[in-house]
Amino acid sequence: xxxxxxxxxxxxxxxxxxxxxxxxxxxxxxxxxxxxxxxxxxxxxxxxxxxxxxxxxxxxxxxxxxxxxxxxxxxxxxxxxxxxxxxxxxxxxxxxxxxxxxxxxxxxxxxxxxxxxxxxxxxxxxxxxxxxxxxxxxxxxxxxxxxxxxxxxxxxxxxxxxxxxxxxxxxxxxxxxxxxxxxxxxxxxxxxxxxxxxxxxxxxxxxxxxxxxxxxxxxxxxxxxxxxxxxxxxxxxxxxxxxxxxxxxxxxxxxxxxxxxxxxxxxxxxxxxxxxxxxxxxxxxxxxxxxxxxxxxxxxxxxxxxxxxxxxxxxxxxxxxxxxxxxxxxxxxxxxxxxxxxxxxxxxxxxxxxxxxxxxxxxxxxxxxxxxxxxxxxxxxxxxxxxxxxxxxxxxxxxxxxxxxxxxxxxxxxxxxxxxxxxxxxxxxxxxxxxxxxxxxxxxxxxxxxxxxxxxxxxxxxxxxxxxxxxxxxxxxxxxxxxxx
Amino acid sequence: xxxxxxxxxxxxxxxxxxxxxxxxxxxxxxxxxxxxxxxxxxxxxxxxxxxxxxxxxxxxxxxxxxxxxxxxxxxxxxxxxxxxxxxxxxxxxxxxxxxxxxx
Numbered sequence: 001x002x003x004x005x006x007x008x009x010x011x012x013x014x015x016x017x018x019x020x021x022x023x024x025x026x027x028x029x030x031x032x033x034x035x036x037x038x039x040x041x042x043x044x045x046x047x048x049x050x051x052x053x054x055x056x057x058x059x060x061x062x063x064x065x066x067x068x069x070x071x072x073x074x075x076x077x078x079x080x081x082x083x084x085x086x087x088x089x090x091x092x093x094x095x096x097x098x099x100x101x102x103x104x105x106x107x108x109x110x111x112x113x114x115x116x117x118x119x120x121x122x123x124x125x126x127x128x129x130x131x132x133x134x135x136x137x138x139x140x141x142x143x144x145x146x147x148x149x150x151x152x153x154x155x156x157x158x159x160x161x162x163x164x165x166x167x168x169x170x171x172x173x174x175x176x177x178x179x180x181x182x183x184x185x186x187x188x189x190x191x192x193x194x195x196x197x198x199x200x201x202x203x204x205x206x207x208x209x210x211x212x213x214x215x216x217x218x219x220x221x222x223x224x225x226x227x228x229x230x231x232x233x234x235x236x237x238x239x240x241x242x243x244x245x246x247x248x249x250x251x252x253x254x255x256x257x258x259x260x261x262x263x264x265x266x267x268x269x270x271x272x273x274x275x276x277x278x279x280x281x282x283x284x285x286x287x288x289x290x291x292x293x294x295x296x297x298x299x300x301x302x303x304x305x306x307x308x309x310x311x312x313x314x315x316x317x318x319x320x321x322x323x324x325x326x327x328x329x330x331x332x333x334x335x336x337x338x339x340x341x342x343x344x345x346x347x348x349x350x351x352x353x354x355x356x357x358x359x360x361x362x363x364x365x366x367x368x369x370x371x372x373x374x375x376x377x378x379x380x381x382x383x384x385x386x387x388x389x390x391x392x393x394x395x396x397x398x399x400x401x402x403x404x405x406x407x408x409x410x411x412x413x414x415x416x417x418x419x420x421x422x423x424x425x426x427x428x429x430x431x432x433x434x435x436x437x438x439x440x441x442x443x444x445x446x447x448x449x450x451x452x453x454x455x456x457x458x459x460x461x462x463x464x465x466x467x468x469x470x471x472x473x474x475x476x477x478x479x480x481x482x483x484x485x
Numbered sequence: 486x487x488x489x490x491x492x493x494x495x496x497x498x499x500x501x502x503x504x505x506x507x508x509x510x511x512x513x514x515x516x517x518x519x520x521x522x523x524x525x526x527x528x529x530x531x532x533x534x535x536x537x538x539x540x541x542x543x544x545x546x547x548x549x550x551x552x553x554x555x556x557x558x559x560x561x562x563x564x565x566x567x568x569x570x571x572x573x574x575x576x577x578x579x580x581x582x583x584x585x586x587x588x
């Protein structure tokens with residue numbers, strides 16, 4: 001049998017091709033001339049690749065096409081997520097410019113790995129088939145295992161990579177076993193065909209299918225850092241280089257939620273009563289455990305890790321509803337969440353220096369006196385994370401909770417609101433230190449270079465803009481989830 | 486001969502292998518042994534895919550197995566490199582002693 005792939009199919013994946021080519025080019029540059037200047041060139045090449053891919057991706061909006069024998073699909077859902085990933089990668093590349101020059105990551109491969117991670121995420125959210133989802137997930141994960149351990153000679157970073165690798169591989173096995181079970185019971189790896197089969201009437205609910213769904217939830221739950229699969233999160237987020245932490249907290253989470261949403265809302269939606277109860281429990285646990293543990297953290301980076309667990313819980317609320325139209329709140333939330341997290345982590349990077357991360361809350365004391373603008377922007381990020389109007393974080397929470405109310409999950413909405421009230425404490429605590437505490441340590445100079453300030457200003461502006469004019473973004477999110485209807 | 490064995494038995498074997506692997510990954514302390522247990526779990530998955538493909542007379546399961554094997558090889562390469570980094574810095578790859586990060 002001769003399998004032919006029509007050439008025009010490749011024009012749909014030009015963004016992916018651009019990213020892959022740039023990543024390989026960065027690797028080659030590093031091999032043939034690994035100097036300081038060539039690394040700066042690599043960074044700009046990565047940034048250029050991300051921007052070019054972003055430009056091409058935007059042209060794919062409103063297009064709908066299944067390519068490569070339904071293995072891959074181009075639709076607004078995937079395009080929305082790809083735009084988010086490309087923006088994330090561009091921001092992370094900009095802020096890595098200075099971070100790598102601080103001398104902590106003396107490797108040019110860093111940018112190649114970032115781009116490969118991005119490629120994996122893009123593949124993951126556009127896949128229509130378990131095989132491509134798995135391949136995308138692994139491209140992303142394996143790049144990140146390495147990225148976590150890139151701090152040269154730093155034991156914490158190596159340990160983060162070690163833990164992430166062992167637990168990640170363990171979770172992958174569960175995800176695959178889930179896919180095997182779903183395949184064994186439905187006879188297809190294509191998520192649209194699985195949905196057809198489930199609806200066809202020949203389908204009986206077998207224990208094997210139920211086990212498959214449970215394994216899938218465990219596998220995706222690990223990648224999205226949901227309780228009880230969250231154990232790795234604080235350790236890995238704390239130990240990894242901070243730009244990589246920001247990349248994981250935003251990009252990886254968004255990609256995993258994208259694939260999670262696509263699988264559960266396409267293939268398994270007819271069968272919602274089977275999984276929405278499980279997700280209900282996971283959502284409540286994730287919010288509560290994340291918030292309560294974050295209360296007692298004195299390390300800001302670790303506190304942000306627990307807060308990212310809590311945010312996964314809020315996003316899961318919208319997933320539980322099983323309502324296709326309401327799932328647009330997940331997309332809006334993820335987009336808002338991206339900017340607040342990248343902004344907050346940039347401030348964390350700024351306070352550190354080579355070898356010392358200075359992530360203890362004491363280091364934030366008196367920041368407002370020394371660097372009022374920095375403290376002001378950090379306050380915007382923290383308030384947005386807490387869900388304070390009129391910032392984007394508030395609108396995100398508002399849409400998620402109103403989705404729960406509309407779907408008549410009142411208990412879930414109440415627990416969510418109570419949780420976000422608890423969360424105010426630990427976000428405001430950092431602000432309290434910044435504004436009302438005198439610094440007891442000798443104050444250190446902060447290098448406010450243009451690259452960092454650019455990222456901070458973009459994030460702060462995006463949060464305010466998305467908070468005050470949420471309508472356009474919400475409409476985009478609505479349009480993206482139309483594929484489910 | 487192999488065709489005479491009911492498919493259910495293969496699934497049971499795969500389940501047993503997966504459970505052994507999962508228990509081993511949780512209880513063992515040496516990183517290499519943990520990683521071997523994870524490989525065992527992946528092989529149990531492979532067995533399940535092959536059996537399902539066979540029972541359904543579909544090639545998809547067998548194709549998936551090739552992807553899993555490739556990815557397992559890649560993971561082994563990356564994982565052993567990570568273990569070497571840890572060993573150089575710390576002198577051990579015992580998972581209990583790698584405990585700098587906690588709280």
